[in-house]
Amino acid sequence: MKSFRLLPALLALLRFATGYGLASRAYELHRDEYLYLDYGRHLAWGYLEVPPLTALQSWLTLALGGNWFWVKFWPLLWGSLTIYLVGRAVQRLGGGPWAVALAGLSYLLGAYARLNFLFQPNSFEVLAFTAVGYWLICYVQQPAPRWLYAIGAMLGLALLNKYSALFYIAALVAALLLTPLRRVLATRPFWLAVGLALLLWLPNLAWQIGHGLPVRHHMALLRESQLVHVSVAGFWQSQAIMNVLSLWVWVPGLLALLLSWRLQPYRALGLVYVAGLLLLTLLHGKDYYALGYYPLLLAAGAAWWQQWLSSRPRLGQVLRPALLGLPLALSLRILPLLFTTEPPAGMLALGARYQKLGVLRWEDGRDHPLPQDFADMLGWRELAAKTHAAYAALPAAAQGHTFILTDNYGQAGAINYYNRRHDLPPANSFNGSYLFWQPPTPPGGWQYILLVEEEPTPGLEKHFQTLQTVGEVRNPYARERGTRIRLGFQPDTAILAYTARRHRRELAAWGQF
Template sequence: MKSPCLLPALLALLKFATGYGLASRAYELHRDEYLYLEYGRHLAWGYLEVPPLTALQSWVTLALGGSWFWVKFWPLLWGSLTIYLVGRAVQRLGGGPWAVALAGLGYLLGAYARLNFLFQPNAFEVLAFTAVGYWLICYVQQPAPRWLYAMGAVLGLALLNKYSALFYIGALLAALLLTPLRRVLATRHFWLAAGLALLLWLPNLTWQIGHGLPVLHHMALLRESQLVHVSVAGFWQSQLLMNALSLWVWVPGLLALLLSRRLQPYRVLGLVYVGGLLLLTLLHGKDYYALGYYPLLMAAGAAWWQQWLRSRPRLGRVLRPALLVLPLALSLRMLPLLFPIEPPAGMLAHRARYERVGALRWEDGQNHPLPQDYADMQGWRELADKTWAAYAALPPEARGHTLILADNYGQAGAINYYNRHRRNLPPANSFNGSYLFWQPPAPPGGWQYVLLVEEDPTPGLEKHFQTLQKVGQVRNPYAREQNTRIRLGTHPDAAILAYAAEEHRRELAAWGQF
């Protein structure tokens, strides 16, 4: 008899291979990836944006050379493990090879294609939520303490990965209370597993408290700049679009978990989805925050379809191949939105169609030529090269006396990433996010040259420098950073240096650092 792990393992391998093989090299790393890679140079128990688990991956990536392959290795690994667990969950719920393939296609052709390509905390979060759900299935079938400890360990790591895991934990506890599984809450092993999760999270929790809970300021910034544009209707429209090619799988899966007698022992999984999505709706969470709740719905839906078609063999002969072919056929038109397979010029040829489905709407609520994630993968190498060229043109006495100050973490991170080898460029800095912790001390004699990387050049700075001139500009027409300017200021006066120091203090204070 063939191992039941074989088909899920093949799906995992397919996920990993297609992630590398299909990606267009017209795209660079994503804005956020440059920030997360910078964490690897500054290991700590916390950062202003996210907890430290991503930093450990960054440190390993940089130790291995920091190439594109290793940056993408982590999200593709987490995605491959997720699809493996989906396949195993299908089997535990009574599905055979056809059902495993159906659920696997749902995952491969959903929003996870892009999510598992970007080096961000989201890929591990989806894996963690899926693993907890899978081990819940295992616990229902075999109430052994090891499943509880596995859940405690992965939830502890999830809290070290993203704070949104707290919403999932809240939904999970509510779901347990509403099902017969509430009896597990009275066991010693449950509380020991909960203690394990807390123990793993404790160093970061201590860091947060010691730094004035900067997560609260981060949430406030998100509400003001991004979440304010998230409407209830838009959030739920996105839920349908993100997994549109598996709609006929995860919706029956949700209904079966909530209503089916056969899947009644696993109702907790359906209630976790309901509770988690309710929380995200009320808190105006971003649409992709919910992606971790869907993989096990796909597993349940695929198992339900197989059981339902088993008693309808004539119908099954038609629907079984149709349910596999239909998402593949529909994905041919949607694949460029799911994954950066087509270069920007090709994307623009279909702009009207993409705009109709809301794929070109950015966090500012407006439509743009490319999806936001795609525009965030353009123009960075050009910026880094032009910054290096400006620095290399300075006189020898500028070495050690030049400050590179960027408007945002993407600019600073990209400059540092592309100039990390064979270029003796001082680190770029910013007053944006965790870069506030990494400001270099002024050298003896102070800063004599300043390279300013600006989205919108600040007027009136000329009077504070002996000279101030533009020495570079991002020209890439597809980049979100298009028209970002590089200006060189020589011999800054005391007033502008004092203003910069005060701006640094103000930004730190806003994050609760004073």
């Protein structure tokens, strides 16, 4: 019995260990991770991309040295806690050790393997949605106010993590209204929980209002550049692909929550999925926005399978090992996608195998040789090293009068991360939150500008005494391949005035005046 209680914890340890043990070190950090790490240097109650919870993790990561282990520690921690709650949910729904193993295996071999490897807000969001559902199960079984307060606190943290938590909250309220749990909305503990969630979110909400609600511009940029490529068919195809190795677990789990008399008290969990996925479909949300809605379906599905097979012992002798063994066998074919076990050359050779699955399709809606996440984890160290080499070659007197300007946040963040122990001024960009972090012009102005450009801007030569290419990203697998580093000496007043105007224009677009 004791080992049964420990099984969810053992699954959590397995999730943590596989995250480190099955990762190829041929890959660097992801483009987004560099941006989020720079948040830790500029703590605030809000950022142009996401709320501030990630920044706190970044600050702690940098305080601990900022190495690869600590960067990956946070998503793996959130993933480990998620799988622990999935196991506990199975137990609360009446499942035994086999059902806990089935749900845990389904989580380990799903899209969460890669999600829990990237230092992004997504892993905590999945944990938050899973925890809310788990505590809802606890409340149904034991209607104590503490479960509602826990839900309120977690939803407050979820809002400090990603604004997409608002969609989950809308789906949760709709689900409660459609079930007998609607009576909880009339209780004092429920509204205290609502107040707790709002209190936690209040500093970021005040930051948003005080900065002109930049979230609106962020959503507009997403719609124009990324969400426009998301079709209804593509969104639902991705749902099946991301969870294909657990299809026979989460689908029965959803149906059982919606239709089974035994799980009727927990029907709100199934309705949360229906309402949440409907919202994401209508709003053309990215496919991975939905991943937080699946873990409790895995728990319900595993518990349903155990209950169904318990009355069919002879069939259970066949299906129990098959349901555990089949996903393991099938996962061998897609293991490099789940755990980044293959270096870039190996992934390139396997590309044709995965093309039909849609995993080679990038945000631009086109297929590429590597999955986008993989290409986004290459070339950064090379870029940072070549930028530092160009800066180190400058005269000592000029180094304090050098401005590093990049095209995007990934470039700026990578240069800052890999040179965090070097005497290098922070790299800057007109992209996202870097607009807040521009340094003041030093006395005497800028003597040199180091330009990091995906495509060199034509005609800049006439604005410098000299402008020369001093480096280029040559990693053949990197999304940043071809990015050039150009060094400009003695920029004229026209280019400096243009730079200042562009900075003001970009800030104005975000509602910053």
